[in-house]
Amino acid sequence: MKPHRRKKLGIIIFITVGLSLAIGLTVFALRQNINMFYTPTQVADGEVLVGEHFRIGGMVKQGSLEEDQQSLKVKFITTDFVSDVPVQYEGILPDLFREGQGLVAEGVIDSTGIFQASRVLAKHDENYMSQEVKAALDAAGSSTEDHTAVVRESLTRNLPEN
Amino acid sequence: MIPELGHFSLILAFCLSIILGTLPIIGAHRNNLLWMSLARPLTAGVFVFLAICIAILAYSFAVDDFSVQFVAQHSNTTLPTHFKLTAVWGGHEGSFLLWTFMLSAWMLAVAIFSKSMPIDFVARVLGVLGFLICGYILFMLATSNPFARIVPLPPVNGADLNTALQDFAFIIHPPTLYMGYVGFSVVFAFAIAALLSGKLDSAWARWSRPWANAAWAILTVGIALGSWWAYYELGWGGYWGWDPVENPPLISWLFGTALIHSLAVTEKRGVFKSWTVLLAILAFSGSLFGTFITRSGLLTSVHAFASDPARGFFILAILGITVGGSLLLYAFRAPLMKSEVGFELLSREIFILTNNVILVVAAASVFLGTVFPMAYQALTGDLLSIGPPYFNAVFLPLMALLVFFLGIGPISRWKRTSLSYLIQQLTKVAIASVALGIVIPLIVLLEFSLVATTAITLAAWISLSMIKDVLSKISNKSGLMQGFRALSLSYYGMQLAHFGMAVMLIGVAMASGFGSEKSVLLSPGQSIDLGDYLFTYNGSKSVTGPNYIAQEAEMSVMHGDKALENLYPQNRVYLATRTPSTEMAIDAGFTRDLFVTLGEEKENNALSMTLYVKPFIRWVWLGSIFMALGGLVAAGDKRYRRLRRRQTEKAAMAGKAINATEPGLQAGS
Numbered sequence: 125m126k127p128h129r130r131k132k133l134g135i136i137i138f139i140t141v142g143l144s145l146a147i148g149l150t151v152f153a154l155r156q157n158i159n160m161f162y163t164p165t166q167v168a169d170g171e172v173l174v175g176e177h178f179r180i181g182g183m184v185k186q187g188s189l190e191e192d193q194q195s196l197k198v199k200f201i202t203t204d205f206v207s208d209v210p211v212q213y214e215g216i217l218p219d220l221f222r223e224g225q226g227l228v229a230e231g232v233i234d235s236t237g238i239f240q241a242s243r244v245l246a247k248h249d250e251n252y253m254s255q256e257v258k259a260a261l262d263a264a265g266s267s268t269e270d271h272t273a274v275v276r277e278s279l280t281r282n283l284p285e286n
Numbered sequence: 287m288i289p290e291l292g293h294f295s296l297i298l299a300f301c302l303s304i305i306l307g308t309l310p311i312i313g314a315h316r317n318n319l320l321w322m323s324l325a326r327p328l329t330a331g332v333f334v335f336l337a338i339c340i341a342i343l344a345y346s347f348a349v350d351d352f353s354v355q356f357v358a359q360h361s362n363t364t365l366p367t368h369f370k371l372t373a374v375w376g377g378h379e380g381s382f383l384l385w386t387f388m389l390s391a392w393m394l395a396v397a398i399f400s401k402s403m404p405i406d407f408v409a410r411v412l413g414v415l416g417f418l419i420c421g422y423i424l425f426m427l428a429t430s431n432p433f434a435r436i437v438p439l440p441p442v443n444g445a446d447l448n449t450a451l452q453d454f455a456f457i458i459h460p461p462t463l464y465m466g467y468v469g470f471s472v473v474f475a476f477a478i479a480a481l482l483s484g485k486l487d488s489a490w491a492r493w494s495r496p497w498a499n500a501a502w503a504i505l506t507v508g509i510a511l512g513s514w515w516a517y518y519e520l521g522w523g524g525y526w527g528w529d530p531v532e533n534p535p536l537i538s539w540l541f542g543t544a545l546i547h548s549l550a551v552t553e554k555r556g557v558f559k560s561w562t563v564l565l566a567i568l569a570f571s572g573s574l575f576g577t578f579i580t581r582s583g584l585l586t587s588v589h590a591f592a593s594d595p596a597r598g599f600f601i602l603a604i605l606g607i608t609v610g611g612s613l614l615l616y617a618f619r620a621p622l623m624k625s626e627v628g629f630e631l632l633s634r635e636i637f638i639l640t641n642n643v644i645l646v647v648a649a650a651s652v653f654l655g656t657v658f659p660m661a662y663q664a665l666t667g668d669l670l671s672i673g674p675p676y677f678n679a680v681f682l683p684l685m686a687l688l689v690f691f692l693g694i695g696p697i698s699r700w701k702r703t704s705l706s707y708l709i710q711q712l713t714k715v716a717i718a719s720v721a722l723g724i725v726i727p728l729i730v731l732l733e734f735s736l737v738a739t740t741a742i743t744l745a746a747w748i749s750l751s752m753i754k755d756v757l758s759k760i761s762n763k764s765g766l767m768q769g770f771r772a773l774s775l776s777y778y779g780m781q782l783a784h785f786g787m788a789v790m791l792i793g794v795a796m797a798s799g800f801g802s803e804k805s806v807l808l809s810p811g812q813s814i815d816l817g818d819y820l821f822t823y824n825g826s827k828s829v830t831g832p833n834y835i836a837q838e839a840e841m842s843v844m845h846g847d848k849a850l851e852n853l854y855p856q857n858r859v860y861l862a863t864r865t866p867s868t869e870m871a872i873d874a875g876f877t878r879d880l881f882v883t884l885g886e887e888k889e890n891n892a893l894s895m896t897l898y899v900k901p902f903i904r905w906v907w908l909g910s911i912f913m914a915l916g917g918l919v920a921a922g923d924k925r926y927r928r929l930r931r932r933q934t935e936k937a938a939m940a941g942k943a944i945n946a947t948e949p950g951l952q953a954g955s
Binding site: 128131134135138139142143146149150152153154156157158159160161179191193194195196214215216217219220230 | 628630631636639640643644647650651654655658668669670671672673675676679680683684805806807865866867868883885886888889892894895896
């Protein structure tokens, strides 16, 4: 083989090996770290295995929030207005977490059917409906427009007195 | 009346940009000097009219003209004036106007600082940019006019600026980020101009290098500002969340980093020509892709603007035309690009190629993680998310590999480096780095830690090989000062940026490996230990701000026997929108940050809060500052200007532009 051909071959082999390594690593990492998203109805229908890490999205049911006064434990119910899933979380809820508002939580479902959340996400803007929450509500056949009014009302009602 | 003037001036800018996008390019093709010389004045015109647009929009905000829809949606009479003025980029329409204006500012800079380039090249560059800006302005006029009115009944008061944006960083982060982002359009235009002209020597690489370095440096600052902001304001508790909207600038940055290295090879050695052109196209596509993602409503994020499929479609069309068109042109012209010289398998060229491959693979992996959920949803209708663990698992090893080669690259020589030379230069450096990596964590942490050892070894590898390189470069000079003076600015820029990488690496590793956080419920007077710090909650009181009310907690902090400054985190409620927002309190330090965010108040005045100790977190941004400075220093190298002057003189004498070959001014090249 001519020297410049050999060099070219060297470069090509080098790039191919590097790329395959990178792709292998990427696919492996991707398989490990995908969180599927399920709606409360899907969860209630048993589509999710106990212990599987996933995301759930829906509205926080009115009047369902229970805060423990001695610790950071909270319980609430997330709903798509067809099925309800109870959620437990220990930690500080995001600023915009409100009853009647949309939320997305990450975690696992335990054997008693309670969603143990490791992370709770709320939206950054009260006019904005998370795509995931919207999908959950659409899937359950409830119109999102109706709930926007509820959301706005609940926001005003939860305002601190001072 | 005033907002309509803004609208008219936007239309005028559009008309001028149509001419700019066509006549100079045709003129350059037909060698029509008059048409080519239209490029500079037309650019100035586009800039002036877009500046008028920005000024008028800012004025409408300043005088609370809520009949302008954009103002009504993003301002309020109670908003402080500095936020009113900057609310110009608080939403989709205005921020796109800023984006377009930034592009026109870059264009003006090209028009001014291109006196030494041949006129046909300048005409093509400005023409390509004119074509681009024409698309942007058309997008604004068609789908997102910032001057649209609410008729006949304007609201009495505005809906207010998103409370998460009411912060100092909002004033500087978006303009800097956009400035860096659109800067790559300039390099893209240089590459396209070179493709159009068919003169694919290394001249275009030399002309575009300072621009690429400057854009890259500004983008670095923009991303770092965003990360700093996310860290202290948005309460994500982290400086980087692999959020789908944080990723596109990073993808652009990675392509840009590859580009500035590859440009150096193309300019100095005349090789990798087609690869460099491709990278310029990719870096630019990255910035358009980022625009598409944030503005099409595909995403759920604090950055995502109100969704409108028409906008997404329009940007996709711009993306398709520019990227598709340039790739087509590339496919036709790439065979024309031939390397002038060869190089061996072990040479600086190969090390920079390795750097490029790693950076492009890293960019591709971030891209994959960002678009995979969207593509999956589009194909199957199911939703999924890809979390930070994916990005960390792929990105961090790639960066470690990059740093390994980073230590070798600057020491290696162009064209041919012998293995024995590299071994002789780097053996001591390697041993010292590993030794430092093992010893320093043992002394400081009193235990062995793989994270700390890896980080310190890599950082030492960069720093020590850098010192070694500087020392060997100045060793054959008579005096130390003379030696330092003989090194070029671009050499210092490179070393500064590489050193920034070492600093950032320490920050990232320490903050993620040794940070601690705790969420607790504290009654007034209660204390809690975290790391070496004792936090005590002293109680809270109400405070009133210009447009919000807040509950402010007082925390005192002890480090051993030493009392540190008190922290005052707040829970705010903004009055106009009644939106709650937490303001964290930070005690920033060179080796650690302490910070507190508040949760809710419970029985007996107990307050829930999260406390964080983040070691070396400042180094993440300190590192980016070094990198950006490095880029700017390199962009300011006299070499470019001197070369140009010499070239123009020659050109003037010979009556045509001559592509001067690299005189090897840079030490060690």
